[in-house]
Amino acid sequence: MKVYKTDQIRNVVVLGHGGAGKTTLVESMAYVTGAVSRQGKVTDGTTISDFDKEETKRGFSIGTSVVPVEWEDCKINFLDTPGYFDFVGEVEEAISVADAAIIVVNGKAGVQVGVVKAWELCEKMDLPRLFFITNMDDDNASYRQVCEDLKANFGNRVAPFQMPIRENEKFVGFVNVVKMEGRKFTGEKGQFEECAIPDYLNDYLADRRGELLEAVAETSEELMERYFDGDEFTYEEISDALRVSIWDSSVVPVLMGTGINGNGTRLLMHSIVKYFQSPNKRRISGFNTKTEDVFVADYDDNKPVTAKVFKTLVDPFIGKYSLIKICSGVLRSDSTVYNVNQESEEKLSRLYVLRGKENMEVPELHAGDIGAVSKLSAAATGDTLATKAAPVTYDKPEISTPYLYMAYSAKAKGDDDKVNAALNKLMDEDKTLKVVNDSENRQSLLYGIGDQQLDTVVSKVLSRYKVDMELKKPKVPYRETIRKKAANVQGRHKKQSGGAGQFGEVFMDFEPSGDLDTAYVFEEKVVGGSVPKNFFPAVEKGVAESVLKGPLAGYPVVGIKATLMDGKYHPVDSNEMAFKMASIKAFKEGVLQASPVLLEPIASLKVLVPDKYTGDIMGDLNKRRGRVLGMNPVAGGKQEIVADIPISELYGYTTDLRSMTGGIGQFSYEFSRYEQAPGDVQQREIDARASEKEE
Secondary structure, rough: OOOOOOOHHEEEEEEOOOOOHHHHHHHHHHHHHHOOOOOOOOOOOOOOOOOOOHHHHOOOOOOOEEEEEEEEEHHHEEEEEOOOOHHHHHHHHOOOOOOOOEEEOOOOOOOOOOOOOOOOOOOOHOOOOEEEOOOOOOOOHHHHHHHHHHHHHHHHOOOOEEEEEEEEOOEEEEOOOOEEEEEEEEEOOOOEEEEEEHHHHHHHHHHHHHHHHHHHOOOOOHHHHHHHHOOOOOOOHHHHHHHHHOOOOOOOOOEEEEOOOOOOOHHHHHHHHHHHOOOHHHOOOEEOOOEEEEEEOOOOOOOOOOOEEEEEEEOOOEEEEEEEEEEEEEOOOOEEHHHHHHHHEEEOOEEEEEOEEEEOOOEEEEEOEEEEEEEEOOOOOOOOOOOOOOHHHHHHHOOOOOOOOEEEEEEEOOOHHHHHHHHHHHHOOOOEEEEEOOOOEEEEEEEOHHHHHHHHHHHHHHHHHHOOOEEEEEOOOOOEEOOOOEEEEEEEEOOOOOOOEEEEEEEEEEEEEEOOOOOOEEEEEOOOOOOOOHHHHHHHHHHHHHHOOOOOOOOOOOOOEEEEEEEEOOOOOOOOOHHHHHHHHHHHHHHOOOEEEEEEEEEEEEEEEEEEHHHHHHHHHHHOOOOEEEEEEEOOOOOEEEEEHHHHHHHHHHHHHHHHHHHEEEEEEEEEEEEEHHHHHHHHHHHHHHHHHHO
């Protein structure tokens, strides 16, 4: 692939609901432009985008892939993203380097949740966008209905640029509303020829044309005056006005076609080149860590070279690729780059443009372009590559926080290290994955966005790294404490074995300390030297060891005050070990006498849903023993429900919330405090721990 200058580049992210046809559309454009000689199919596992084994096996995208195509002397970098919500991190990485977006809508299924989420992401990132309605060759596809639904959801900014032409109920062409000309498809690569506009479209077409001209008129006072005077606008005036309106998102075009035979893709790419502008029309700034000044990059070729790593690919055979977007300057294949985040310098050996899994070597990449570098040992997603003379950093992509977690382990003994090594490589690729070692419950936890993602991780670990792992329900980190005082509890340790023996005896008080954030408080009130001072630390050490595993169900003990009141010692047989053991025995007995209870962790939960779902959500939270504390209205007809809920009741909440809200609901939580668990929960957990010990 030849080298393109900044003004010849378009970076377009492809968004939409899972199964809407994003990958098929991108594949079609690669075929139409000659990037591939034969159009692949998702069902056959032969597309450019879905090259990972898991993607071909499952029949949908799991990761973002870059597919550059050449069209009208421009290079369009398509970023094909997954539509399933479990892989939202891939979408967030891609959208952080895109300059515009195509939101793909299934002409048969209509405006699904993924379309709404895509729109919200574009609004958040201030991205120009257009809608592309696919599957227009389906008998049940309704372009008019989808356009009306788009307007109902997103307002009058939505502007249909085409109307379908059907003959014998078959989709055969379209009317270009901007040019007011008919087009009829003539070939397998989406070629078309001019044709007459059917009479049955005239009324509906007049309405769409009127809306378009009104949008054009609103771009300037001069055009508005001419519009009211009844003047006709020239095609050039309409195009120039639309270019401005689309770039500032005050107009969002609707185009249509089919992915299978390329119908509609030619006009789509023409519209991308014409209405979406090059990267240097967008602003980007970083921070110079050397001068502590703002570095205005703005995709300028003439400034020092800077680039941000937005995605990492790790393959056991081809190695590691760092996908980058050049933010300023020209990066050459023989450059030495400075990783500002890792404070390390590395010499580049080769520079690539990726098309799916295919790498194409290039001598240089200009500002605004997207490429890849191989074998950068220290680089991670979110890092900035620059020069030591101008060490600039950029903001990292905003990646969703994972809240779903499962306990994991290797299926075969001795494979734990292999599993952890594999997971570390997958975490380099997917920033929504996280591993936490829960030493308290002796379990390793794998965090992710959803069940499907974690299931994919298990498959990847097996297929890529040849090690089998399993997921299971995690243990909840309960705590134990006491509710009343146990006074003068005896702990006696005596052992005789031939020579010098072991002897230590303590009398202790145990009571609530009132501070559940601290495991224990230790005091001594010994009088008369019944326990020598040099044994006090041993007694406290016994308490410190005992709080790690309580006598009720084996959970850590918190909020306890232990006071050494009295004791006995032997001048020969007493030692530190004897008094530590005596303290441990006293602790166990004292806790059981002081009304021990289990405490459960409580989370502060926030659920964001459209208004119509609030009743269902609050009802479900009540079933989960949640306490709704209030609701806060949010822009876009949504409500944020705030509640306290036991963490044990959040298991499976990701799946249930999606089910209740059709996938549109979001939630976040953080640990708040510990509270006494209800009696039935305590008994169930105590019985479960007892059965584990028996096993």
